[in-house]
Amino acid sequence: MTTSVLVLGVNDVASAVAHRLWSDGYAVVLISEPQPVVTRRGMAFADAVFDGEAELEGVVARRVGSVPEAERLLTERTAIPLLVVTEYEPLVHALRPAVLVDARMRKRAQPERLRGLAPLTIGLGPGFVAGEHVDVAVETSWEELGRVRWEGANRPLAGEPRPIEGLRRERYVYAPLSGRWRTQRAIGELVEVGEPVAWIEGPGGEHVTIAAPVSGVLRGLTRDGVPVAEGTKVLEVDPRGANGQWRGIGERPRRVADAVLAAVRQWRAGGSQRRFAEPVEMPYERPTEQW
Secondary structure (H helix, E strand, O other), rough: OOEEEEOOOOOHHHHHHHHHHHHHOOOEEEOOOOOOOOOOOOOOOHHHHOOOOOEEEEEEEEEOOHHHHHHHHHHHHHOEEEEEOOOHHHHHHHHOOOOEEEEEOOOOOOOOOOOOOOOOOEEOOOEEOOOOEEOEEOOOOHHOOOOOEOEOOOOOOOOOOOEOOOHHOOOOOEEEEEEEEEEOOOOEEOOOOEEEEEEOOOOOOOOEEEEOOOEEEEEEEOOOOEOOOOOEEEEEEEEHHHHOOOOOOHHHHHHHHHHHHHHHHHHHHHOOOOOOEEEOOOOOOOOOOOO
């Protein structure tokens, strides 16, 4: 019998998890809020929320409007069904997945308690405590990337981004105010430092221009028309330019996805009583870029 998995989120990590589990034969359903603030859309399924479909390394996610449509698509296995909702718990009760993965990566938010909503619940990133919020907590920090915890807390949010061409947080732009994000640019376009890329329409009629922080390729760009909150990451430039990565699954999300798969396999094999599993070994060198 195929194991059913519900993945919360459509960012690059959630998309990598869905892609990995789907490719391994699991019945995966993606859940998204109506207007997700996702920057790395070329490395995620996020655009399916708006366009109806999105492709990531040969796998398609397709937006559907109901649980029966999702179940039909799971039977056909032509695409990962994506449901857009404001509250996810009713869908959990309707779909009754064997595994529930919270991959929303809400780094500064207090995690919700998911234990009991599915036979196996998994939380990714800072704040999750295995045995409290979820059954399994998967580490996303570089220091312990891929560690699968059956007990205890993931590392707190800390540290600076990993450098690319010597640049860390300088590569990013965070919304200077809350409002509606507007842009006519596209992921993958080349930009020069100081070049206008987008603007934010504030609630009081403000119009704030957002410029490229460095020269390079647009790796992350929030979708046009999406409301953003002050302090939200809205733009990212890869200073490697044409040699940078702006599409496909990144190395860090891939390693997290492999760790999730390892946890699910261990649970299915009845090995969930181990205190923790070692980080998943991967056949490539530890990456030097920030995810």
